[in-house]
Amino acid sequence: xxxxxxxxxxxxxxxxxxxxxxxxxxxxxxxxxxxxxxxxxxxxxxxxxxxxxxxxxxxxxxxxxxxxxxxxxxxxxxxxxxxxxxxxxxxxxxxxxxxxxxxxxxxxxxxxxxxxxxxxxxxxxxxxxxxxxxxxxxxxxxxxxxxxxxxxxxxxxxxxxxxxxxxxxx
Numbered sequence: 001x002x003x004x005x006x007x008x009x010x011x012x013x014x015x016x017x018x019x020x021x022x023x024x025x026x027x028x029x030x031x032x033x034x035x036x037x038x039x040x041x042x043x044x045x046x047x048x049x050x051x052x053x054x055x056x057x058x059x060x061x062x063x064x065x066x067x068x069x070x071x072x073x074x075x076x077x078x079x080x081x082x083x084x085x086x087x088x089x090x091x092x093x094x095x096x097x098x099x100x101x102x103x104x105x106x107x108x109x110x111x112x113x114x115x116x117x118x119x120x121x122x123x124x125x126x127x128x129x130x131x132x133x134x135x136x137x138x139x140x141x142x143x144x145x146x147x148x149x150x151x152x153x154x155x156x157x158x159x160x161x162x163x164x165x166x167x168x169x170x
Contacts, residue, residue: 002032004087007084008085009023023085023087024064041057044091150164
């Protein structure tokens, strides 16, 4: 377990990461968690008292990583960019369990289930994390419906999200 104090940072204009709040994990610290890796990996631990589980560290080059601090985390922490936080991290090697609700609904949609079953495990987990991160039962049901509709049309996770985002915008 690795514990350190740092400051919440925020990207300015940086492509897809524009506006992200994040914690910088220098190569020297990342190497203590997973020596020699330069690809994304999952950690558990805490930021102040906010518990983390299966959170990705994203590579930024030269062995450095960032941990994105999303809106839910910021609100729970009651902190914004510039605030000091205490971070505790450890490698999280626990396996993500696929969404039981999604699997049950896929049983009623054979075409979508066939597509889902052919996806690599990591792609199946994208759907699970998205569905299980819903804050309300209504949002969860909507995401399951969108996932199944996208899979029926042989859309990958990103295409499904963009397709329904575009539909909701119009």
